[in-house]
Amino acid sequence: MNNMTSENQTGGAGFFLLGLSEDSELQPFLFGLFLTIYLVTVLGNLLIILAISSDSHLHSPMYFFLSNLSFTDICFTTTTIPRMLVNIQTQSKSISYTGCLTQACFILIFAGLENFLLAAMAYDRYVAICHPLRYTVIMNPHLCGLLILLSLLISMVDALLHSLMLLRLSFCADLDIPHFFCELAQVIKLACSNTLINKILVYLVTTILGGVPLFGIIFSYVKIVSSILRMPSAGGIYKAFSTCGSHLSVVFLFYGTAFGVYISSAVTHSSKMIAVASVLYTVVPPMMNPFIYSLRNRDMKVALKKLLWRTPCLS
Template sequence: MKSANHTAVSGFLLLGLSEDLEVQPLLFGLFLSMYLVTVLGNLLIILAVISDSHLHTPMYFFLSNLSFVNISFTSTTVPKMLVNIQTENRAISYTGCLTQVYFFLVFICMDNLLLTVMAYDRFVAICHPLYYTVIMNPRLCGLLILLSFFISIMNALLQSLMVLHLSFCTDLEIPHFFCELAQILKLACSDTLINNILVYLVTSLLGVVPLSGIIFSYIRIFSSILRIPSTGGRYKAFSTCGSHLSVVSLFYGTCAGVYLSSAATLSSRRRAVASVMYTVVTPMMNPFIYSLRNRDMKGALRKLIS
């Protein structure tokens, strides 16, 4: 195949979820609805936390940041897909594609780290309740958010810059609805060994370490809950972390399902369809999980709406 340096590449083609023209209006309506629900639901969570003084605690501070990340995460991919469907133009510029890769990596990493921070917050609240306000002080909460953003930005910047030295072939079709880093590396004609090593290294480090922290936190949490003598006390303690545990299960479950199964069985197009679960469905479900399972949040939302 004829190759060209990346400076000559004007853009890529996003093949989307389906090439069937009759399905496009259905996809447009479906994804527009899910996107609006995601933005509205997470925005309500943020406004409820800001407006209700009872929710000015570390747990809801982290939750509002998670909602902001969910909005940003979905906004990185879905609007471009909707524009491509509406205009029947699947092209995305080279700069636009790399920009999408960068922000996608920033927000998925930030989502991952925030879930870890929230697990630590629940661990301190349940296992060390007497020292909770001392340990989870405003300064520490702010530092944890800033550290998570810094790690996410550095990771995305490093991986995005590593793409700049690649040259690409004449086949510039991406079988996905957004510019996924793994799909871009497959299109490169030059050697991608260093890029692949970096991807696996960072994925292992930023995937295994936070997940291990979450698992460790919940092992300690469950052991503490089981030592509570009353049934009502155990239920109350578990309810404080039930929503977070549901979100963690949904996020890691969908990510693992997509990447572990796609490596063995799924084609690129089927992997794109499966990716909808963690890129669109999970950010949309998070507000429902936190509002339906949390009495304080339901009360704050009622006050906000009324």
């Protein structure tokens, strides 16, 4: 498949995305499956954004972060799935050097942004339950906007740093990526130059930018549970848990699938198994988030019903 020469390649080289399967009979099924997943993801998250923006009762920090999470999920899946669908349809596995690095960069941006948004949402729930009287003062629009901008800035700096470090690498003849998108770790493996600095940077940044938000989420929920257990009424306890249920489900889905991919890569050397496991991390959470929030959140149910059943007024 790959007729590249064995000499070092850099900016002029192209990569080959091998996808989830090379079985030609399976390609129509994969195309239909991922097209459906993509449409469900975009439509579901778009409905969440429209419902929040159209209902004044949902103009609060919690739903402000949720609408940003939905927008991030749309961007995340748009970075990966359409390219895969084009490759299946055209029966071409190639992606340019620039296109591959650009895709890897945007994946890092949106994955990092989702990570920080989940931490911001946990902090919002912590303030709402542990400091309810000061909630509107602490979670003011200025702070919410600042948290979004800071999350985006850190994610962009992280992605730019990794992208610049990729530019210093040279690649040899074997440019096959056993994945359906240009994952950073897979691209680094293909380099025939020294990748020690790149690997150290990946482990260091992943530990810091992944560990700090996760620690913040755990700390917030330890405080939340402690505060809930001190509530005198069962009604207050149920209400507090119900406001956190949707977010907790999304957190478990996001980090659970991420850890699943990490464990699968540690216990198996099969690139295909790792690629299949990565689907759970990159595709499933963005698709499931709208269902989780619409099914478990009463206010979202009401807002979605209003949005879906709204008819234009006849004058």
